[in-house]
Amino acid sequence: MKKIFLLLGVLLSLASVQADEGMWLLKELNRQSAARMKELGFTFPIDSIYSEKNASLKDAVVIFGGGCTGVAVSQEGLIFTNHHCGYDAIQKHSSVEHDYLKDGFVSQSKPEELYTEGLNVSFLQKTEDVTDQVTLGITDATSEGERNHIIDSLSTDILAQYKNNEFLTARIVPFYTGNKFYLVVYEVFKDVRMVFAPPSSIGKFGGDADNWQWPRHTGDFSVFRVYANKDNQPSHYSADNVPYKPKYSVPVSIKGYKDKDYAMTIGYPGSTERYLSSWGITQMMESENIPRIEVRTVKQAIWRKAMNADDAVRIKYSVKFSRSSNYWKNAMGMNAALKKLNVVESKQALESRLADWIASSPAATEKYGDVLPSLEVVYKNTMKPVEIGTYFGETFNNGIEIARLANSVNISNVSDKEELMAYVRAKLTDTYKDYVPELDKQVMPALLKLYRERVPAEYLPSVYQTIDKKFKGDYDKYADWVFKNSKFTNLDNLISAISAGGLKELDKDPAMILAKSVAEGRLKLVEDLSPVYPIIDRNARKYMAALMEMQPDKAFSPDANFTQRLSYGSVGGYSPADAIEYDYFSTSKGILEKENPNDPEFAVQNYILDNLRAEKWGEYANEKGSMSVGFLSNNDITGGNSGSPVFNGKAELIGLAFDGNWEALSGDVVFEPELQRTISVDIRYVLYTIDKIMNCPRLIEELTIQR
Structure with missing residues (x-):
């Protein structure tokens, strides 16, 4: 069902595409892009950006975990990424006694570095065009179902050569x-250790209040290390493993900009929909973003209150809250930006032009006349089902946790008791580690009530009949009964x-009854939406x-799909509104201005404040003698780019990308260069935080620093 939320209508932007727009495949940089990069100040050899034979820049940029980017900065496998990308690992290692989220983590030697189970780092090996191979035999007359079957079958044949190597991942x-x-192939390293994390008062300074906002004063970084066996090959964790020597590691520049x-930037942008139609954008705004905002507002308020009251709950729910809140605020900002920039109207004008172009040619009419x-029709007809689907997903998939726990067992397809116990331990142990049933019990009635108020009766799971008959519509009493009697707590x-x-x-368990009821409701939504996929x-x-076909000379930038991409541009500020001008960098002065001991998002430990007030920046000072904290550039990025290295013209590291700006949260749909x-x-x-605030100079000594 989720597929309907991600399907793309593809349309050309009304404005002419700026040279700096685009998330480009490194292997396919065209002459126009290369020329523009040089014009902007790039002096690094173009042929050293991507190579499958020789060490190149692409070898230093990694997939960090399952949805972020990182960069190798030393020949001992040191990886820089964002604090929010390492947040899950930091949280896993944290407890009330060792609160690395609050206090940070510093290892003063390699033996002190903490192995993080389940954390992988992937290095790109190759990117290969296999279009001809996987579409062999497909014609215009091939049905969509047949086409998908052919592509899947031929793709499986190609991928078969990689399936027996657990340290290689390949996908088409x-x-x-x-x-x-x-075809993209990655080498996957599974022994990854946490090396350094600043306190959240640095790495998450500003919290949700500052998320997507400028100016920012967040030291959003963390440090990990990749380990390999003695032959420098990927390996499972072993005490005998040694730091990995990457093919390429990037130099670090403290000369500034x-x-x-x-x-x-080079990174792994997750998803964009730059060619989405006006109808698709309308559906995204009204049927996806609005319901998502509404449900998460309710859930997050309950979570936040509990987290503020109890450190143990704060640690358990820190990652879940951060993930939920990020897309909640993104949805609000996206809707606001799309409206302000009149994106739907621009797309509608383009659709009119394009329809004229199609109608002007008999050949184009025959091939494309029915597309618009x-x-x-399909987007307009699915507005309500998609809205219901969003409420459903946010309530039962992302909201009520016990329903998701029970569903994990329900769909396990394991009947043998011993096998089922092993399955549950493997799949749910980490989940239960960060689960607070008393908090979930507060969320359940609030979301069940909201879902009923927002969707037609025929889309209510059958459990609502139980709530009405047995509990007379009292959601709190129903929740009390579930959590008192369920084994899933x-x-x-x-x-x-x-x-x-x-x-x-388990079939008699209240949570399992809820999960099965939810599964039936999900099936109805899938049945409603699946016919529109083809x-x-x-x-x-x-x-x-x-x-x-209409523009054969145009260089089209493909939408993001979590493959390695390059974006080129320039450092620079912007003007979001009349009489407002934002500078291109922020300084530590802003930390002292925003710091508030009574606000958890802006509270900073005294030793950090004392350090900043002393202003002994040494070689890390900017040209004005102050400490630069954040900076702006017009690079084209999106989610997944978090942790992406930002390079200067010599391909030296000058920063780590971690966010976009509020005024342009429409960026996944349309690029606005201004x-x-x-x-x-x-x-x-x-480097200053590592070296001077947290006193870990050993990491600085590993780096190749351009002074």
């Missing part, structure tokens, strides 16, 4: 809305129930083909 990824396909200096009408009780009676015992897929792909900015932490502030 569609580009240009399924008009092109690439000026306004309009060259800036370049079909997209309009903690792992030990769940394992005992399985040991006693297996799945049959319609959107086919027309989106044909529409992209039409755009490329407004869209990447917010990065200055590498000098990173």
